[in-house]
Amino acid sequence: MDIETIVKELNLKVRAAGTNLRKNISGGYTGDLLSDVMANSQEGDIWITRQVHQNIVAVASLKDHAGIIIVNSCEPAKDTIEKAAQENIPVMVSDLSAFELTGKIYNLLGKKDR
Amino acid sequence: MHPVDITEKNNYQRSFYVEGGNFTYAGIVSTSIKSILKKMDLPVDLVRKSAIVSYESEINIVSYAKKGVIKLTIDSRTIQIEAIDEGPGIPDIELAMQAGYSTADQRIREMGFGAGMGLSNIKRYADVFDLTSEVGKGTYLKMIINRI
Ligand SMILES: Nc1ncnc2c1ncn2[C@@H]1O[C@H](COP(=O)(O)OP(=O)(O)OP(=O)(O)O)[C@@H](O)[C@H]1O
Ligand SMILES: [Mg+2]
Numbered sequence: 001m002d003i004e005t006i007v008k009e010l011n012l013k014v015r016a017a018g019t020n021l022r023k024n025i026s027g028g029y030t031g032d033l034l035s036d037v038m039a040n041s042q043e044g045d046i047w048i049t050r051q052v053h054q055n056i057v058a059v060a061s062l063k064d065h066a067g068i069i070i071v072n073s074c075e076p077a078k079d080t081i082e083k084a085a086q087e088n089i090p091v092m093v094s095d096l097s098a099f100e101l102t103g104k105i106y107n108l109l110g111k112k113d114r
Numbered sequence: 115m116h117p118v119d120i121t122e123k124n125n126y127q128r129s130f131y132v133e134g135g136n137f138t139y140a141g142i143v144s145t146s147i148k149s150i151l152k153k154m155d156l157p158v159d160l161v162r163k164s165a166i167v168s169y170e171s172e173i174n175i176v177s178y179a180k181k182g183v184i185k186l187t188i189d190s191r192t193i194q195i196e197a198i199d200e201g202p203g204i205p206d207i208e209l210a211m212q213a214g215y216s217t218a219d220q221r222i223r224e225m226g227f228g229a230g231m232g233l234s235n236i237k238r239y240a241d242v243f244d245l246t247s248e249v250g251k252g253t254y255l256k257m258i259i260n261r262i
Contacts, residue, residue: 033226033227038170051225053137053226055137059141
Protein backbone atom coordinates (compact mmCIF):
# COMPACT_ATOMS: atom_id res chain seq x y z
CA MET A 1 0.00 0.00 0.00
CA ASP A 2 1.37 3.43 -0.87
CA ILE A 3 1.15 6.70 1.01
CA GLU A 4 -1.28 8.23 -1.44
CA THR A 5 -3.86 5.52 -0.68
CA ILE A 6 -3.56 6.10 3.05
CA VAL A 7 -3.82 9.87 2.56
CA LYS A 8 -7.11 9.39 0.68
CA GLU A 9 -8.57 6.70 2.93
CA LEU A 10 -7.83 8.58 6.14
CA ASN A 11 -8.20 12.16 4.97
CA LEU A 12 -4.67 13.15 5.88
CA LYS A 13 -3.38 16.65 5.19
CA VAL A 14 -0.12 16.55 3.30
CA ARG A 15 2.43 19.07 4.62
CA ALA A 16 5.50 17.83 2.73
CA ALA A 17 5.17 15.44 -0.16
CA GLY A 18 8.71 14.47 -0.99
CA THR A 19 9.10 13.69 -4.67
CA ASN A 20 6.05 11.48 -4.65
CA LEU A 21 3.48 9.86 -2.44
CA ARG A 22 3.82 6.53 -4.18
CA LYS A 23 6.29 5.27 -1.61
CA ASN A 24 5.32 1.87 -0.38
CA ILE A 25 4.45 1.37 3.27
CA SER A 26 5.58 -2.01 4.59
CA GLY A 27 4.58 -1.50 8.23
CA GLY A 28 4.21 1.09 10.92
CA TYR A 29 5.59 2.30 14.22
CA THR A 30 3.95 4.56 16.78
CA GLY A 31 6.03 6.52 19.27
CA ASP A 32 7.12 9.88 20.59
CA LEU A 33 10.47 8.96 22.11
CA LEU A 34 13.09 9.35 19.42
CA SER A 35 15.53 6.79 20.82
CA ASP A 36 12.72 4.22 21.00
CA VAL A 37 11.78 4.87 17.38
CA MET A 38 15.44 4.81 16.40
CA ALA A 39 15.94 1.38 17.97
CA ASN A 40 12.66 -0.36 17.20
CA SER A 41 11.14 0.93 13.98
CA GLN A 42 11.89 -0.66 10.60
CA GLU A 43 12.75 0.49 7.13
CA GLY A 44 9.58 1.22 5.13
CA ASP A 45 7.50 1.96 8.24
CA ILE A 46 5.03 4.80 8.38
CA TRP A 47 5.90 6.61 11.63
CA ILE A 48 3.00 7.87 13.73
CA THR A 49 3.90 10.51 16.30
CA ARG A 50 2.88 13.72 17.93
CA GLN A 51 6.36 15.23 17.80
CA VAL A 52 6.51 18.23 15.49
CA HIS A 53 10.12 19.35 15.92
CA GLN A 54 12.48 19.06 12.96
CA ASN A 55 14.48 16.27 14.62
CA ILE A 56 11.80 13.83 13.47
CA VAL A 57 12.98 14.28 9.88
CA ALA A 58 16.53 13.11 10.64
CA VAL A 59 15.15 10.05 12.44
CA ALA A 60 12.80 9.15 9.57
CA SER A 61 15.58 9.67 7.04
CA LEU A 62 18.16 7.63 8.99
CA LYS A 63 15.64 4.80 9.42
CA ASP A 64 14.39 4.96 5.80
CA HIS A 65 10.79 5.42 6.91
CA ALA A 66 8.12 5.71 4.22
CA GLY A 67 6.84 8.88 5.89
CA ILE A 68 5.66 10.58 9.08
CA ILE A 69 2.08 11.18 10.25
CA ILE A 70 1.58 13.71 13.03
CA VAL A 71 -1.53 13.04 15.11
CA ASN A 72 -4.14 15.09 17.00
CA SER A 73 -4.09 17.83 14.33
CA CYS A 74 -0.68 19.01 15.55
CA GLU A 75 1.11 20.99 12.88
CA PRO A 76 4.77 20.37 12.00
CA ALA A 77 7.15 23.27 12.67
CA LYS A 78 8.16 25.35 9.65
CA ASP A 79 11.72 23.97 9.86
CA THR A 80 10.30 20.46 9.87
CA ILE A 81 8.47 21.02 6.59
CA GLU A 82 11.53 22.58 4.93
CA LYS A 83 13.82 19.82 6.08
CA ALA A 84 11.35 17.12 5.07
CA ALA A 85 11.20 18.56 1.57
CA GLN A 86 15.00 18.53 1.36
CA GLU A 87 15.30 14.98 2.68
CA ASN A 88 12.37 13.79 0.60
CA ILE A 89 10.33 12.56 3.58
CA PRO A 90 6.54 12.83 3.24
CA VAL A 91 4.91 14.48 6.28
CA MET A 92 1.17 14.32 6.86
CA VAL A 93 -1.22 15.49 9.58
CA SER A 94 -4.21 13.55 10.95
CA ASP A 95 -6.97 14.78 13.23
CA LEU A 96 -7.20 11.36 14.87
CA SER A 97 -5.40 10.32 18.04
CA ALA A 98 -2.36 8.04 17.82
CA PHE A 99 -4.48 5.12 19.06
CA GLU A 100 -7.21 5.53 16.44
CA LEU A 101 -4.86 6.26 13.57
CA THR A 102 -2.61 3.31 14.40
CA GLY A 103 -5.61 0.99 14.47
CA LYS A 104 -6.91 2.22 11.14
CA ILE A 105 -3.56 1.94 9.40
CA TYR A 106 -2.99 -1.48 10.91
CA ASN A 107 -6.27 -2.64 9.40
CA LEU A 108 -5.58 -1.06 6.02
CA LEU A 109 -2.17 -2.72 5.82
CA GLY A 110 -3.67 -6.03 6.90
CA LYS A 111 -6.38 -5.96 4.21
CA LYS A 112 -3.89 -5.70 1.40
CA ASP A 113 -2.39 -9.08 2.31
CA ARG A 114 -5.69 -10.94 2.42
CA MET B 115 29.93 17.00 1.11
CA HIS B 116 33.00 15.85 -0.78
CA PRO B 117 32.52 12.92 -3.15
CA VAL B 118 33.17 9.45 -1.82
CA ASP B 119 35.03 6.95 -3.90
CA ILE B 120 33.84 3.38 -3.54
CA THR B 121 37.47 2.20 -3.51
CA GLU B 122 37.91 4.06 -0.22
CA LYS B 123 35.74 1.56 1.58
CA ASN B 124 38.74 -0.27 3.00
CA ASN B 125 40.64 2.82 3.98
CA TYR B 126 38.70 5.91 4.94
CA GLN B 127 38.82 8.45 7.70
CA ARG B 128 36.86 11.59 8.32
CA SER B 129 36.07 13.83 11.32
CA PHE B 130 32.90 15.82 11.87
CA TYR B 131 32.47 18.73 14.25
CA VAL B 132 29.44 18.71 16.57
CA GLU B 133 28.22 21.84 18.34
CA GLY B 134 26.74 21.39 21.81
CA GLY B 135 23.27 22.76 22.46
CA ASN B 136 22.39 23.34 18.82
CA PHE B 137 19.43 21.13 17.90
CA THR B 138 18.95 22.79 14.50
CA TYR B 139 21.73 20.68 13.01
CA ALA B 140 21.33 17.67 15.29
CA GLY B 141 21.47 14.54 13.18
CA ILE B 142 23.41 16.08 10.31
CA VAL B 143 26.61 14.17 11.14
CA SER B 144 24.90 10.78 11.36
CA THR B 145 23.02 11.55 8.14
CA SER B 146 26.37 12.25 6.43
CA ILE B 147 27.90 9.07 7.86
CA LYS B 148 24.98 7.01 6.62
CA SER B 149 25.20 8.50 3.17
CA ILE B 150 28.98 7.86 2.97
CA LEU B 151 28.50 4.21 3.96
CA LYS B 152 25.67 3.82 1.45
CA LYS B 153 27.78 5.29 -1.34
CA MET B 154 30.48 2.78 -0.48
CA ASP B 155 27.89 0.09 -1.01
CA LEU B 156 28.42 -1.45 2.41
CA PRO B 157 25.82 -4.07 3.51
CA VAL B 158 22.50 -2.51 4.59
CA ASP B 159 22.51 -4.05 8.06
CA LEU B 160 25.90 -2.47 8.78
CA VAL B 161 24.68 0.88 7.45
CA ARG B 162 21.61 0.63 9.69
CA LYS B 163 23.62 -0.17 12.82
CA SER B 164 26.08 2.62 12.07
CA ALA B 165 23.22 5.09 11.60
CA ILE B 166 21.71 4.21 14.98
CA VAL B 167 24.92 4.38 17.00
CA SER B 168 26.20 7.53 15.34
CA TYR B 169 22.83 9.25 15.79
CA GLU B 170 22.57 8.45 19.50
CA SER B 171 26.13 9.57 20.19
CA GLU B 172 25.68 12.75 18.15
CA ILE B 173 22.49 13.64 20.05
CA ASN B 174 24.24 13.05 23.38
CA ILE B 175 26.98 15.51 22.43
CA VAL B 176 24.38 18.08 21.33
CA SER B 177 22.31 17.48 24.48
CA TYR B 178 24.99 17.38 27.16
CA ALA B 179 28.39 18.60 25.94
CA LYS B 180 29.92 21.94 24.91
CA LYS B 181 31.32 20.59 21.67
CA GLY B 182 32.68 17.44 20.19
CA VAL B 183 34.02 15.52 17.25
CA ILE B 184 32.74 12.34 15.63
CA LYS B 185 35.40 10.35 13.82
CA LEU B 186 34.55 7.77 11.22
CA THR B 187 37.25 5.25 10.35
CA ILE B 188 36.66 2.45 7.89
CA ASP B 189 39.04 -0.37 7.17
CA SER B 190 38.58 -3.78 5.61
CA ARG B 191 37.41 -5.33 8.88
CA THR B 192 35.53 -2.64 10.79
CA ILE B 193 33.51 0.56 10.77
CA GLN B 194 34.72 2.53 13.75
CA ILE B 195 32.87 5.56 15.08
CA GLU B 196 34.36 7.61 17.90
CA ALA B 197 32.43 10.34 19.71
CA ILE B 198 34.76 12.62 21.65
CA ASP B 199 33.46 15.61 23.53
CA GLU B 200 34.40 18.43 25.84
CA GLY B 201 31.71 18.72 28.47
CA PRO B 202 30.60 17.78 31.97
CA GLY B 203 31.53 14.11 31.63
CA ILE B 204 29.55 11.25 33.15
CA PRO B 205 30.00 10.82 36.92
CA ASP B 206 28.54 7.31 37.13
CA ILE B 207 28.80 5.36 33.88
CA GLU B 208 27.00 2.30 35.24
CA LEU B 209 24.02 4.46 36.20
CA ALA B 210 24.05 6.33 32.88
CA MET B 211 23.97 2.99 31.06
CA GLN B 212 20.77 1.91 32.80
CA ALA B 213 17.79 2.00 30.45
CA GLY B 214 15.48 4.80 31.56
CA TYR B 215 18.09 6.84 33.41
CA SER B 216 18.29 10.37 32.06
CA THR B 217 19.34 13.81 33.21
CA ALA B 218 17.76 15.49 30.15
CA ASP B 219 16.07 18.78 30.96
CA GLN B 220 12.57 19.86 29.98
CA ARG B 221 13.66 21.52 26.72
CA ILE B 222 15.35 18.32 25.55
CA ARG B 223 12.42 16.13 26.61
CA GLU B 224 9.94 18.27 24.73
CA MET B 225 11.71 17.36 21.51
CA GLY B 226 11.36 13.66 22.22
CA PHE B 227 14.79 12.98 23.69
CA GLY B 228 15.56 11.90 27.23
CA ALA B 229 14.08 8.40 27.36
CA GLY B 230 17.37 7.18 28.78
CA MET B 231 17.72 4.66 25.99
CA GLY B 232 20.45 6.11 23.78
CA LEU B 233 23.47 4.46 25.40
CA SER B 234 21.64 1.11 25.74
CA ASN B 235 20.77 1.29 22.04
CA ILE B 236 24.38 1.93 21.13
CA LYS B 237 25.48 -1.02 23.26
CA ARG B 238 22.88 -3.24 21.60
CA TYR B 239 23.84 -2.34 18.02
CA ALA B 240 27.63 -1.90 18.25
CA ASP B 241 29.93 -4.93 18.36
CA VAL B 242 32.38 -3.01 20.51
CA PHE B 243 31.22 -0.38 22.99
CA ASP B 244 33.85 1.43 25.01
CA LEU B 245 32.80 4.40 27.15
CA THR B 246 35.17 6.43 29.29
CA SER B 247 34.63 9.80 30.86
CA GLU B 248 36.28 12.35 33.08
CA VAL B 249 34.03 14.62 35.13
CA GLY B 250 34.51 18.27 34.20
CA LYS B 251 36.46 17.36 31.07
CA GLY B 252 34.51 15.22 28.68
CA THR B 253 33.49 11.86 27.35
CA TYR B 254 35.01 9.39 24.92
CA LEU B 255 32.87 6.73 23.29
CA LYS B 256 34.29 4.19 20.87
CA MET B 257 31.88 2.11 18.80
CA ILE B 258 32.89 -0.59 16.36
CA ILE B 259 30.70 -2.39 13.85
CA ASN B 260 32.38 -5.50 12.47
CA ARG B 261 32.36 -6.01 8.70
CA ILE B 262 33.36 -9.64 8.93
N1 LIG C 1 28.34 12.85 26.10
C1 LIG C 1 27.79 12.95 27.32
N2 LIG C 1 28.21 13.87 28.21
C2 LIG C 1 27.66 13.97 29.44
N3 LIG C 1 26.67 13.18 29.87
C3 LIG C 1 26.19 12.24 29.04
C4 LIG C 1 26.72 12.07 27.73
N4 LIG C 1 26.06 11.04 27.13
C5 LIG C 1 25.18 10.59 28.03
N5 LIG C 1 25.25 11.30 29.19
C6 LIG C 1 24.47 11.07 30.42
O1 LIG C 1 23.96 9.74 30.39
C7 LIG C 1 22.51 9.77 30.48
C8 LIG C 1 21.93 8.62 29.66
O2 LIG C 1 22.21 8.80 28.27
P1 LIG C 1 21.31 8.07 27.17
O3 LIG C 1 21.77 8.50 25.83
O4 LIG C 1 21.29 6.62 27.46
O5 LIG C 1 19.85 8.63 27.46
P2 LIG C 1 19.29 10.11 27.26
O6 LIG C 1 20.20 10.90 26.38
O7 LIG C 1 19.04 10.68 28.60
O8 LIG C 1 17.90 9.85 26.53
P3 LIG C 1 17.71 9.26 25.03
O9 LIG C 1 19.06 8.97 24.48
O10 LIG C 1 16.86 8.05 25.18
O11 LIG C 1 17.00 10.34 24.27
C9 LIG C 1 22.14 11.15 29.99
O12 LIG C 1 20.86 11.56 30.46
C10 LIG C 1 23.27 12.00 30.55
O13 LIG C 1 23.09 12.24 31.92
MG1 LIG D 1 20.85 10.05 24.53
